[in-house]
Amino acid sequence: MAARGSRTPQRTRTEAERARLYAARAAWHAKILRRRRRDTVVAAVVGSIIVAGAIVSQAVHAQVTAPEPTPSRTSAPLDSPSPGSSPSAEPTPTGSVTPTQTPSE
Template identity: 55%
Template sequence: MAGRGSKNDQRARTEAERARLYAARSEWHRGQQRRRVRDNVVAGVAGGVLIAAVIASQVVHAQITAPEPEPTQSSTPSPSATPEQTPVPIPSDTPAETPAP
């Protein structure tokens, strides 16, 4: 039966495999970090745009639905200064009902 080689060859293969796995794992982690940074930047920009849009919409809404200014006292007479008129009953052409005896 033929041998597999010396222990040094086997050790070298094992170390090479470990180095390859370590490099692959390190690259994967670097990719994860880049993805997280990218996602955080995108979320920050989108959040900033959203907040700016909310503020802008509130300003526009406040401008459109602004309450009308109340009139000043000098421009219109106060309600207590004008006498209130009572409605005058209008006479009708129909005869008034008389109570039965």
């Protein structure tokens, strides 16, 4: 009878195979994590570049295609009198306008 704690060659091989498979699974899992992290970083960088490009594109487009201001027609300036007319102290009436009274309450 074998002593307690002694291992048979088959049992040793089985344990070695289990350890090898465990190490392979651990390495595969670490590889997957690195790939996911790399993919996330690449996606963040590319997304940031796209957003920055869109903002710059809109700013350039807004500056290039900005409408030119068109001068609006204005009547004679209010502060300066027209040439040839003299300022009068009293306003001149333009017709006979009688004020209307509003009913008082």
